[in-house]
Amino acid sequence: MRIVIIGAVAAGTSAAAKARRNDDFSEIVIYEKDRHISYSGCGLPYYIGDEVKKIDELTPRDAEFFKEKYNIDVKILHEVLDVNMIHKRLTIKNLLTGETFIDTFDKLIFATGARPFVPKIKGIEQRHVFFLRNVQNAIDIKSFIQEHRPKTAIIVGTGFIGFEVLVQHS
Numbered sequence: 001m002r003i004v005i006i007g008a009v010a011a012g013t014s015a016a017a018k019a020r021r022n023d024d025f026s027e028i029v030i031y032e033k034d035r036h037i038s039y040s041g042c043g044l045p046y047y048i049g050d051e052v053k054k055i056d057e058l059t060p061r062d063a064e065f066f067k068e069k070y071n072i073d074v075k076i077l078h079e080v081l082d083v084n085m086i087h088k089r090l091t092i093k094n095l096l097t098g099e100t101f102i103d104t105f106d107k108l109i110f111a112t113g114a115r116p117f118v119p120k121i122k123g124i125e126q127r128h129v130f131f132l133r134n135v136q137n138a139i140d141i142k143s144f145i146q147e148h149r150p151k152t153a154i155i156v157g158t159g160f161i162g163f164e165v166l167v168q169h170s
Contacts, residue, residue, distance in 0.1 A: 001026040004090065004105035006080050008032035009039060009134075012111035013066065013074075019109075020070040028072045029103070031092060033079040036135035037062065044138040045161060048145070049168025059135060083108070132161060 003019050005012045008030045016028050030037075038061040046052040063074035075092075081100070082091035090103045116131040118124065128150070130141045144150075155162050 001106045002104065003028045003107045003109070004103065005030045005109040005111055006083075006090075007111035007113055008034075008037035008074055008076070009041070009111070009113055011113065012109070013038040013061070015109050015111055016066065016072045017070055020072060028070070030066070030072060030074045031078045031080050031090075031103075032074065032076050033095060034134055034136065035076055037074055037076060038066075039135050041134075042161065042164070044132055044135070045164035045168050047138050048132075048142045048165060051168065055135060055139060058138075132165065 001023065003016075003026050005016050005028070009032075012030055012032070016030055019026065019028055036059050039059045043052055043058040047055055047058060052058060063076060066072040066074050077095040079093045079095055080090050081093055084090070085108075088105050088108070090105065091100060092103055093100045114133070116133055118131070123129070128144065128148075130144070131137055132141065155166050
């Protein structure tokens with residue numbers, strides 16, 4: 001049996017680990033288009049606010065960890081471009097090389113997470129406007145703050161992470 005999971009943050013890596021606990025013999029592969037996997041999204045504001053000093057503290061598990069501990073192959077920087085449910089095939093692009101290839105599955109799990117709602121606001125594409133969804137976003141925000149030392153900021157969003165960013169910088 002070949003189990004393929006699309007997405008390698010909390011849901012994808014948890015699903016893969018659970019699948020492995022239930023089945024010692026299936027081949028399990030995770031495709032993730034980002035560079036970071038299995039990270040603590042709730043900790044991102046603490047990294048931005050310097051309470052967490054190193055981003056590695058929020059990304060304790062990498063592809064090698066999942067291979068060694070669970071025998072799960074995690075392919076980072078691989079984007080799934082197409083899913084063919086009838087033929088059980090995926091079209092995947094290696095974002096490092098640009099190579100596109102086909103993979104197959106017996107079972108498929110979607111664990112792609114969410115995308116930020118991006119309102120149509122003039123100027124939203126400017127380099128001082130950020131979205132906080134992943135580790136790279138947090139790194140970019142912290143770098144901007146350190147480099148430009150802005151005096152004011154607007155946080156849009158009333159979720160826990162937006163609130164924590166506010167608390168860290170009040």
